[in-house]
Amino acid sequence: MKIQSLEDLKKISQAYEKQIYVPKGIKVNIGMASCGIAAGARAALDKAIETYKDNKNVEICQTGCIGFCEQEPLVEILAANKPRVLYQNITEDKIIDAIEGYMAGEFNKNKKWILGQLRDPRSLLDDDIENPLDGVDPIDDIPFMEDIPFYSTQVKIAMRNCGYIDPDSIEEYFAKKGYIAFLRALKNNKPSEVIDTVKASGLRGRGGGGFPAGIKWATCAKHHGDRYVICNADEGDPGAYMDRSILEGDPHSVLEGMLIAALGIGSKQGYLYVRNEYPLAVKRLVTAIKQAEAYGLLGKNIAGTDFSFKINISTGAGAFVCGESTALMSSLEGKVGRPRAKYVHTVEKGFRESPTNLNNVETYANVPAILLKGADWYTGMGTEHSKGTKVFSLVGKINNTGLVEVPMGISLRDIIFDIGGGIPKKKNFKAVQTGGPSGGCIPEQFLDLPVDFDELAKVGSIMGSGGMIVMDQDTCMVDVARYFVDFLRDESCGQCNPCREGLKQMLNILTDICDGNGKEGDIEFLEEIGAMMQKFSLCGLGTSAPNSVLTSILYFRDEYETHIRDKKCPAGVCKPLFHYEIDQEACTGCTLCAKKCPQSAVAGKKKEPHAIDQENCIKCGICYEKCKFDAIKIC
């Protein structure tokens, strides 16, 4: 059916509320985002479907990712008048026991498998309905999800539906107040009112630059021609995957955000530029677009009005620089993705030389929430110049790897130590790298810094798309800087000298330092090249490329100096600059290292201290990782 009015939409929405909150039988939601599938969710899903194919009382469903990647596959089980329970690490061998245990009401038996129970499954957008868990007796001795440190400070707006609905079902998105914001604006508001709301919300672009979305929309709307709305889903920052998660878990929120932008700007055609490495996201988007078209929410004369909007999907082909807006548009036109100088902004002349508005996935996902709840609601969260929430991907040397959405202004310490659970194996925190290859490394002294576009810039880093790579004492900062420079040198489009040659020279110097061939003056030279690149590169990739080198020199200069002067790598990463030795006092002679050594370079008698044959040692680090007594030392 084609939806014609808000009433039509609300009717479907209410009908499906029951399905997602109080199902008829037992509902099993299996997290089927890429990371869940990689951890074994597909096999678990197949097994459950096969086992319960004749049992109409058990419904096996898929959802997106709720963010706690460390514990995937995650499975949620619910039923009417029963608690909603989230199970962790549920692989093929455990799924049936978990479901049977839930049905029998036996929670103590498999307690280790349970992450927690929900107190309230509603999102911030549908909290006007009654909490479906009101009056349901909770299970004793099982924590509430809302009280678990990983979740307690999170506020979900962009990721509001991820993990709670079936991403392949538009009806479940309707049940979560989906498309209401768009339809209400279409029927009741002037385009300028839509833009004014987004402006008033203070929403800033979540892709990296942090430019106010409302101002961008308003400027684009002022220019004449066929205007385009583009969604940048070319998430290229290594270590950031929130956009993938939103596309895989809640594709309609992005489509609705684009529809609202099109309405405000006056556009008939939209494009989603999706990274080629995200095949599942593309598949879910194709399904989502078809469903929206079937309901008449995309296409010609939407909901009986004269507003028409079409969305096409275009896949990238593996070029980091295509995250830059002008390069992306050039790639969309089927050309080589090289950025151009922005004397004329893309809002005036972008895709096909026409006015173009480009935002990223997370930005669009925020838009329906802002329109539904109002700008005041949104500005109630965050700091003075950074409103709302931001999704971060917490990865690297951290206990709770995952995606977390927190209000702006929360401190890095809260994110890393409270939500993230700190550093594994009791090791020491060293730095956190924010903003991907264009960002910088932030040391311990700034851990109390509030997360905010401007505050991060003050210490030389950027918010970027929200990657947060945590590094511990075993991470060498020179090696990390070299890693990013190597990455960017690969990805530089090569058309401007400062970026192309600057990165090449930086990489040579950094490689020399890591190989033990560093010399006096190298650090100063790196700083000089970095400053030149920041000033004279053509696009954002080049101007931000030296950030990781410059911040690591700024905060970890001594580490560079140790590499150059003492020819030592204190973290034990740069192979020519260290060797392993066994502490004769700490070694208990447990023989574990000798057994694990691929070179048989460790020798010693049982219960007596061992020793490493330096000639044969390839410094693979396996003994260092495996030793339970801290007896392997980096020298």
Added chain:
Amino acid sequence: MSKAAMMETVDAVEIDYIELDDIIEKDFDQDKENLIMILQAIQRHYNYLPKPALNYLSTKIGIPMSQIYGVATFYSTFSLEPRGRNIISVCLGTACHVRGGARVNDKLEEVLNIGDGQTTEDKRFTLESVRCIGCCSLGPVVKINEDMHGRIGSDEIEKVLDQYE
């Protein structure tokens, strides 16, 4: 890739121009703007971009060969040489890097005796390094064809490779 095509050598790959026409015309409206997606479709079909197919494409949609070559070499997904039956993508994203992705890569290069972007002589494997496939929680990650192998240690590589013919 069809079985027959797989047995062909580099020079003798047979191009079915009717099929190629279908890709260019039906799937992508013979539109120049769709060049990248057309190339992706050709690569899906042949496992790489055969030169005769590109020549044909050039005349068909009116883009000079130089420009097609520019696009095919600029984007990292494209390969102008035949690739192996199994594509190994070893993730060298930041999260995998700090968790020892390079060690896994070294081991793969050693076991297969090939470098980044190369194919084994028996065409069984092609090794490609990628920067982040978004499975950072499972790092280090190796993707073989569509299968994800997470939290992989360098000592487990050989066992995993055995699963692919």
